Amino acid sequence: MYADKPPMELKRLSDTRWACGYFSVHVVSRCLPAILKVLDDITHEPNPERSLDVSSLKGLVDFQFVLMLCVFQDILGAAKCTSDILQSPNTDLAKAMDIIDTIKDRIAMLRSREEDFEPIWQHAADIVNDSGITVPDVGHKDLIISRRSRRQIRAPERLHDSILLELLVQHRGGNTKEEFRTDIFYVILDTVASELSDRFTSGVMRGIHALNPANEGFLNLEKIKPLAKIYSANLDDLVHELPQAKRL
Template identity: 35%
Template sequence: MFQGQPPRELPKLSDVRWACRFYACRNLMDRLPAVLRVLHDIDEEHNGDRCVEARGLHGQIDLNFIGLLATFRKILGDTKLLSDLLQSSSLDLARAVDLIEALQDTLVHYRDESSFGELWTEVLDIAQQCNISTERVSKRQPKTSSALHGSVVTSTIERQQHVEHDISLKVEQPAVVTCRISPL
């Protein structure tokens, strides 16, 4: 499927290194069509437990999943450079402060409409590559309680609204990023 490209593996996740999380998101994003194909092939096997697991995983990979994966890959990729610098044996605090400020500016820029538009275009392209529907699909139909049959319901406790996926991935409140570096 990816001829001429080196194989990629999901790294073992570490509690202290962000790089492995970036590599995991990047590798999964780059090889998502292959992952979906493998899950589909396992689903067609006649091994009950493996089929159920593969079908469950395949069912969870939707437009929202791709949006979150793309977001995490972008943010973790930007923070990886800073993480590597802070773990370096030759740590330069002045350069670290500059990188922290640059990362703050980058994260603020990601909240712009144009930056989100670029990310959303990438998400839609990947969804199209993977044959994943870009339409919002309601998972369950709401049911009216049998105790309310014959009654008129004027309002409900929870109201579900039709929200486009690109809007549901946005956060309306501005993020505040602060970092404090103190000498050892």
């Protein structure tokens, strides 16, 4: 099916390496038509148990599945570029924080500008076109983008003889374009932004870098303050001690 292209392989997933996640998502999105063809071939094999398992697996590959692929391809792609730069031996801590701030800005922009979601949606539509999956009408706000049926919400049996004064709340599963953007896409962005903030605290990183004599901001009080506060250092003493330490 892709005789004129080099082979692509899935990499082992890692909880700490962003690049592994990006390569896996990239390979699946690029080779989805071939993957679906293999699943089709397996469903016609004489082994009924295996055929049933594959049919169930194939049933999960719908527009929402492809849309999730495109979302993570976009986010993990930006994370991979950041990871590659951070691993460079020429990148100091100050530059590293500037790079982290760049990806944070990218996440914030995706979160605040609805029009930035459109290229991701269109990319998913292009993939499902190539893969033979039904493409929804992108202009229909109430469009169901997942073939999986919604469960009918019911009151618990213990409430059957009771009068309900409030409506039962049913969690939306991202079945329309608007629901997907607000209930899934934004939640993913918020989670990524939170993880970046937890793992990379700019003040502390720059404070550590200010302890390096090769840094232009070596022993700069303003840069060291966030780090000093963590260790409960006396800032009044540092005002006098840092200028003397520079002379040593």
